[in-house]
Amino acid sequence: MSASPLQQGGAPWRTPMVVIVAGCLIAMVGFGVRSIFGLFLEPMTVARGWDRETFALAMAIQNLLWGLALPLAGAMADRLGPQRVLAFGAVVYALGVWGMAEAQGAASLHLFAGLLTGIGVAFTSFSIAMAAMARVVGQSRRSLAFGLGTAAGSLGQVVFSPLGLAYIEAFGWNTALLVIAATSLLILPLAFLLPNDTRAKGEAPSDQSIAEALREAAAHRGYLLLTIGFFVCGFHVAFITVHFPAYVQDLGLAPHVGALSLALIGLFNIAGSFLSGIAGQRWSKKSGLSAIYFVRALIILALLMAPKVELTIYLFAAAMGLLWLSTIPLTTGIVAQVFGVRYMAMLFGIVFFSHQVGSFLGVWLGGWLYDQTGSYDGVWWAGAALGLVAALVHLPINERPLPRLSPQPG
Numbered sequence: 001m002s003a004s005p006l007q008q009g010g011a012p013w014r015t016p017m018v019v020i021v022a023g024c025l026i027a028m029v030g031f032g033v034r035s036i037f038g039l040f041l042e043p044m045t046v047a048r049g050w051d052r053e054t055f056a057l058a059m060a061i062q063n064l065l066w067g068l069a070l071p072l073a074g075a076m077a078d079r080l081g082p083q084r085v086l087a088f089g090a091v092v093y094a095l096g097v098w099g100m101a102e103a104q105g106a107a108s109l110h111l112f113a114g115l116l117t118g119i120g121v122a123f124t125s126f127s128i129a130m131a132a133m134a135r136v137v138g139q140s141r142r143s144l145a146f147g148l149g150t151a152a153g154s155l156g157q158v159v160f161s162p163l164g165l166a167y168i169e170a171f172g173w174n175t176a177l178l179v180i181a182a183t184s185l186l187i188l189p190l191a192f193l194l195p196n197d198t199r200a201k202g203e204a205p206s207d208q209s210i211a212e213a214l215r216e217a218a219a220h221r222g223y224l225l226l227t228i229g230f231f232v233c234g235f236h237v238a239f240i241t242v243h244f245p246a247y248v249q250d251l252g253l254a255p256h257v258g259a260l261s262l263a264l265i266g267l268f269n270i271a272g273s274f275l276s277g278i279a280g281q282r283w284s285k286k287s288g289l290s291a292i293y294f295v296r297a298l299i300i301l302a303l304l305m306a307p308k309v310e311l312t313i314y315l316f317a318a319a320m321g322l323l324w325l326s327t328i329p330l331t332t333g334i335v336a337q338v339f340g341v342r343y344m345a346m347l348f349g350i351v352f353f354s355h356q357v358g359s360f361l362g363v364w365l366g367g368w369l370y371d372q373t374g375s376y377d378g379v380w381w382a383g384a385a386l387g388l389v390a391a392l393v394h395l396p397i398n399e400r401p402l403p404r405l406s407p408q409p410g
Contacts, residue, residue: 016136020145022193023133024152025186026086027126032156033097033184034062034121035266036164037113038242039259042249043173052246054106056367058113059242060360063234065118066125067356073123074131074345075210081196082128082345089123090187096120097184101177124187126153127332127352131345132194134336146329146336147277154273154325157266165259213343217350222286222397226334227354232293232390233327234358236300236383240265240320243366247376251308261317268321276326277333285330285337286397292323292330293394297387299323304380334399 041055077085096119099112130149137145160180167176208216217223245258279288299319306312335348366379 019136019194020133020148022190023126023129023149026124026129026190026194027149027153028156028159029184029186029190030093030121030124030156031126031153032160033093033180034117035157035241035262036160036180037062038245038262039161039164039168040173040177041242041246042255043168047173048104048109050106050109051367051371053364053367053371054109056242056363058100058106058109059238060364060367061110061114062118062121063238063356063359063363065115066121067234067353067359069119069122070125070127070352070356071346071349073125073128074347074349075343077128077131077345078343079210082132082194083191083196085128086124086191086194087188089120089125090185090191091120092116093120093124093184093187094181097177097181101174101181120184124184125349125352126150126328127348128345129194130332131341131348134332134341134344136195141281144277144281146332147274147280150273150277150325150328151270154266154269154321158263158270159266161259161263161266165256208342210343210346213339213347216402217339217347220338220398222334222338222399223347223351225393225397226331227351229289229293229390229393230327230331230351230355231358232386233331234355234360235362235386236296236358237324237362238359239362239366239379239383242363243370243376243379248313250376251313253308253310253313257310257313261313264314264317265321265324268318269324269326272322272324272326273329277329280330280333284399285334286394286399288330289327290391290394292327293387293390296320296323297384297391300380300384300387304377304384334397337399337401339402 037059041052044050045052045055073085073089096112096115096117099116100109103109103112126149130146133145133149164176164180167179171179241262244261245255248258248261249255276288276292299316302319303312303316306316331351332344332348335351336344339347362379362383365382366376369378370376
């Protein structure tokens, strides 16, 4: 059943389908752009005379600022609605990528590619779009909506990975970044297709304040465990996104193998994210998360032990792709299921900050260890060990809704 115009922000044309499509497109553009920065590591460091740690530190700062700014962006979206938050983010995002293209030194690279782009990514985050989607579909379909939004982000990676490489080869890395900067501005008009109403379909109205919501979450052991576990997801995803194309070239394989691997990760994650959303609607979300991290650890160990040929790289990318962002529908699902969606964007933003601390360490440690040892093997082993830890951390989480949440009809 469609939500009322009031629930959709006062516009009868802003149906749940319009909101879902707009949210998915925002996730696709926002995540697609930021997922291909690893393609620029090799050409930028060679052209500017930087070492890999210089580029990696910029990406690490970007991930850290994404995490730091997302709770603020989420709180603003929860209070004011997502439209202006996303529009502001699109402008900052484009400015940051433009500055990345023009950066001549490490300081300017870290300012634009790190700080500004990180803030832009935070204020255009798929979690803000997914919170808007969750408010219009009702509790029975939220996990599926989260799966759709995450799959759309993965589709962005599928589309932008070959496009990014094609732009680099056709126009050079500098012009390619300028095209990517302009593309990020597509989020600006899409933002105004989302409702600004912060009430949720099928959920009792809440007069809970931000401070009360934060205290409630801080006192919930499951929320703290979820936050700790999401650190590992960030470590895995950011390290692979930034360093995997260079890792593949270090093995003596052609550059297109790395770009195609990123596209394969995104392609298989479309299925993985969608299936994760379906599974989270039917079965325990915490058990699903535990299984995902355990299998990730096994896949990384398999990569370390297998012969380093093209087929191995593609099989790794496909297997990791199935588990790539499949953590997000389950993680956001637990937050919404336990605490409701009134402050979902903010509460998930805090969980996501832990993810970005992991991202910072994964990206920076990858560059630092490579410069020290000439190899990424130490980071791969750390990723496998952390996957096993995360599998254990999620098991004690209590995912039952809080007593104050009373489902409403419709």
